[in-house]
Amino acid sequence: MSSEQAHRPDVASAVRVVVKVGSSSLTLPGGGIDVSKVDALVEVLAAARDRGRQVVLVSSGAIAAGFPALGMARRPRDLAGRQAAASVGQGILLHRYEEDFARHKVTTGQVLLTVEDLVRPKSYRNAWSTLGKLLALGVIPVINENDTVATGEIHIGDNDRLAALVSELIRAQALVLLSDVDALYTAHPSDPSARRIQRVDDVEALDVDTSRSGSRVGTGGMTTKLEAARIATASGIPVVLADSGDALAAITGQDVGTYFVPSTRRRPRKLLWLADAAAPQGEIRIDVGAVHALRDRKASLLAVGVTEVHGDFQAGDPVLVIGPDGRTEGRGIVSYSHDEVREMRGRSSAWLAREMGQGASREVIHRDALVLTRRRRPSADKKPAPTGEGPVGQPAPAGERAAGQTAPAADRSRS
Incomplete structure (x- = not known):
């Protein structure tokens, strides 16, 4: 060095x-x-x-x-x-x-x-x-x-x-x-x-x-x-x-x-407050398509990608965003209460527009109010630096690749 x-x-x-x-x-x-x-x-x-x-x-x-x-x-x-x-x-x-x-x-x-x-x-x-x-x-x-x-x-x-x-x-x-x-x-x-x-x-x-x-x-x-x-x-x-x-x-x-x-x-x-100090008031679990959208496309979290809702939170509260493997993907400030998110989960934007009106927010968590805490996998040609001689890194677990191989959350719906 x-x-x-x-x-x-x-x-x-x-x-x-x-x-x-x-x-x-x-x-x-x-x-x-x-x-x-x-x-x-x-x-x-x-x-x-x-x-x-x-x-x-x-x-x-x-x-x-x-x-x-x-x-x-x-x-x-x-x-x-x-x-x-x-x-x-x-x-x-x-x-x-x-x-x-x-x-x-x-x-x-x-x-x-x-x-x-x-x-x-x-x-x-x-x-x-x-x-x-x-x-x-x-x-x-x-x-x-x-x-x-x-x-x-x-x-x-x-x-x-x-x-x-x-x-x-x-x-x-x-x-x-x-x-x-x-x-x-x-x-x-x-x-x-x-x-x-x-x-x-x-x-x-x-x-x-x-x-x-x-x-x-x-x-x-x-x-x-x-x-x-x-x-x-x-x-x-x-x-x-x-x-x-x-x-x-x-x-x-x-x-x-x-x-x-x-x-x-x-x-x-x-x-910084959201990522490091705020106490989460609940959990929102998402599917692999939503993980792909959040991490690779820097998208907002839409209702269609939500699979489960846990906790008693209100609009504006910090919540954890949990992937299908149980690992925390990030933290965000939720736009709706826990009851509303439960009702919305898995629904398409078209369904939300019909049921809640065109002016209703599509985002359960807007991307500007979301902090991702789990990293993307580095590209295949990016290798860790030699140990002890500079930055030391590791690729993300191989299982994370699956998220990027599925259709985006916006393409799927139970409606």
């Missing part, structure tokens, strides 16, 4: 940076805070702020810091136990941050968020305003998932995803993901043939083994970090995944870890 590729000027020059650190990079293997690790991280972030950079820290570690203080022998698995540990550990962790940053004459501010805070318009605006003001005042916000009050939100990858959403929220210029894994590899790091992937041009085209990558004290595995990278790069934000011990090199754009190239075609903020 050339030195030009290895150097990351967009990361090095980023003024507003989000740094996410995982539990295992802050705590001891058996739980509790690892003071030396926290001290080292704080020194790097304080120095970055002193050089004029605006730093937001998304920190895991509350549960891992808290469960030993409650006399628990291991990280709790039940929701109530995790929430209790988070309640205690959040205070312990924040106190450590406050003391360490104070030695560098840096003020910190605690911000607890859930994904819902980044979905509701009023909460979104409040979070944006608060974080912007803190950064303008030279404060380093310390953000964590609000584990104490969250319910289904406490699961693998919350803070990885949260860091990416926060990066979108504050319009960050770089996202640095720090963990106990020093990079993305072509195979599991324990495999002797595994090679570090230095640069990824397309997160969704990766062909790597992300299994067995979770930490003993944290909940985030490599899969969740790739999802965070996908979210951020789609917003035009470069991402670096690196070992927490390489924090200084990562934040200054050196050749450590794995660098994810930002997209040059940023989606509108409405679609």
Whole structure:
């Protein structure tokens, strides 16, 4: 790889940076805070702020810091136990941050968020305003998932995803993901043939083994970090995944870890919200012809391609679009309620015009309100780049080809 590729000027020059650190990079293997690790991280972030950079820290570690203080022998698995540990550990962790940053004459501010805070318009605006003001005042916000009050939100990858959403929220210029894994590899790091992937041009085209990558004290595995990278790069934000011990090199754009190239075609903020933060209110299942129309022709979803409707949604709600193989094809803002879509499913545009009038919308989901999350199969002559030497990709599963070999949804009807 050339030195030009290895150097990351967009990361090095980023003024507003989000740094996410995982539990295992802050705590001891058996739980509790690892003071030396926290001290080292704080020194790097304080120095970055002193050089004029605006730093937001998304920190895991509350549960891992808290469960030993409650006399628990291991990280709790039940929701109530995790929430209790988070309640205690959040205070312990924040106190450590406050003391360490104070030695560098840096003020910190605690911000607890859930994904819902980044979905509701009023909460979104409040979070944006608060974080912007803190950064303008030279404060380093310390953000964590609000584990104490969250319910289904406490699961693998919350803070990885949260860091990416926060990066979108504050319009960050770089996202640095720090963990106990020093990079993305072509195979599991324990495999002797595994090679570090230095640069990824397309997160969704990766062909790597992300299994067995979770930490003993944290909940985030490599899969969740790739999802965070996908979210951020789609917003035009470069991402670096690196070992927490390489924090200084990562934040200054050196050749450590794995660098994810930002997209040059940023989606509108409405679609970013739809793809990454909005909670689906239902599911619309479609046939192979509709899959072909959506993915290959960039068409709107018509009623004729709908086979099943699940959930209790209203017009304007976000829903999942599910293909015939059960995999999610995308997310969209539906034009009709669940009852209306059930009545319309499988019907042709001619039938809709007769029954609902010529002025009725034909689209169940308009293409401008649809985000596809499952990729088209690359052309046969487009082969993956060599592993470890640039972008790493894989063709889509062979089964996806079937969608493109059937008649378009608009050509079929049960009317």
